[in-house]
Amino acid sequence: MARIVLIGGSGHIGTYLVPRLVEAGHDVINVTRGQRAPYLPHAAWQAVETVTADREAEDRDGHFATRIAALKPDIVVDLVCFTVPSAQALAEALHGSIQHFVHIGTIWVHGPASVVPTPEEAPRRPFGTYGVQKAAIEAYLLDRARRDGFPATILHPGHIVGRGWAPLNPAGHFNPQVFAAIARGDTLTLPNFGLETVHHVHADDVAQMVMRAVGNWRASTGEAFHAVSSGALTLRGYAEAMFRWFGHEPNLAYLPWDAWAAGQDSEEAQTTYEHIARSPNCAIAKAERILGYAPRFTSLEAVQDAVLALDLPGSTPALRN
Structure with a gap:
């Protein structure tokens, strides 16, 4: 099984993803600011190693990406990246040393819809700082995947909901x-x-998507998928x-x-x-076809x-x- 580093794993998605990863036999490290407990308790957290880090501060100092690389992960799941420089630093530090990199994006990369349901390959027309930055991160990581073989997969959740x-x-x-x-x-x-x-999605269905992307890494690398409900x-x-x-x-x-x-x-x-x-x-036909995604x-x-x-x-x- 793999050594998996989650960046920001104590939040919405991590609450459901960590138990799935631990139960699948993976060695999980959660990198967190340490300001929040998971939204729901689960015995799986007893098997998780926790690393406390302030990403924003350490990005400014140029240390965060090297700290992640020093953990020697096989797989990194980045749940809380919001700027292109942060994504670039992490990709540079991890290139050539990891099997898979999963970035959690957002359906706001699309901006206003022209065709509905909107397919993953629709042209990006984001607006607002969050959507624009996330679209730029996606473009950067997919370009690295296709040019340099960086093993990136992008998942774009909708409005994440769950207990807590x-x-x-x-x-x-x-x-x-x-x-x-x-x-x-x-x-x-x-x-x-x-x-x-x-367009909502349950946090557990986003966790399901991460598991499916990791389990189908050959098919998912270099691709972006919507992580939303069926409608x-x-x-x-x-x-x-x-x-x-x-x-x-x-x-x-x-x-x-x-x-x-x-x-x-x-x-x-x-x-x-x-x-x-x-x-x-947003459409999920691509995720259904390639990853077997079936929102619960x-x-x-x-x-x-x-x-x-x-x-x-x-x-x-x-x-x-």
């Missing part, structure tokens, strides 16, 4: 009080006609399904964007804008699994079966 944190809600932001309002049957007002889309949701369809899940008929209203945003917390309205301006709806959770099932663990005023367990 509040999921992206039907209003397009992360305030869990939206779910509380739905649980009570209160009116939920959506922007426009609620037809913009969001995106419109805000309206998402809200309607959640009302019914809590035992109510949908109680929705709609306002044009400017009027809607004026009645919201400014930061939450900006978060909604960031999501609906992209309205992702639909978008709704992924959200509902996360909402079950929230403490929502006004909701009752009987309505959340």
Whole structure:
């Protein structure tokens, strides 16, 4: 089995990935800032070696990439890389010494969709610092893979959800009080006609994708794959399904964007804008064909699994079966 270094393995994806790797017999090292425990407990963490490192600070000093290389990994899974210089330093330090490098990207590399579902090979038109940097990292790593044989695979998750944190809600932001309002049957007002889309994925399905990429490294090297559920949701369809899940008929209203945003917390309205301006709806045919990817959770099932663990005023367990 392989010696696998996870960078940022205590977060959303690592919570589910570490048990999968340990149970598969791999030797796992988790490189973390040490500021967070996994979202869910699991006995597998007792077998994990932990290395504490501040990536941002050590990148500035030029030490982070060499620290990772000194761990002598067979495989590196980079869950928290956000800048091209950081990716370049790591690739340079690891080139020629590892079997596989898996980078976790984002579906925001696409920007606004032209065709839906959007295939992996669609032209990149990202906007915003996060999407632009992630697209540039992808381009750099895939170029290294094809020119120099650097064994990189890129996985692009959608809106990651799972137990332990509040999921992206039907209003397009992360305030869990939206779910509380739905649980009570209160009116939920959506922007426009609620037809913009969001595309969730359960963190365990992203972990599944990592396992499949590692297990099919010859086929996955030099490729990028979407890691999303089987289908995106419109805000309206998402809200309607959640009302019914809590035992109510949908109680929705709609306002044009400017009027809607004026009645919201400014930061939450900006978060909604960031999501609906992209309205992702991504295909998984390539991942299904090459990696055998089969998401366990639909978008709704992924959200509902996360909402079950929230403490929502006004909701009752009987309505959340």
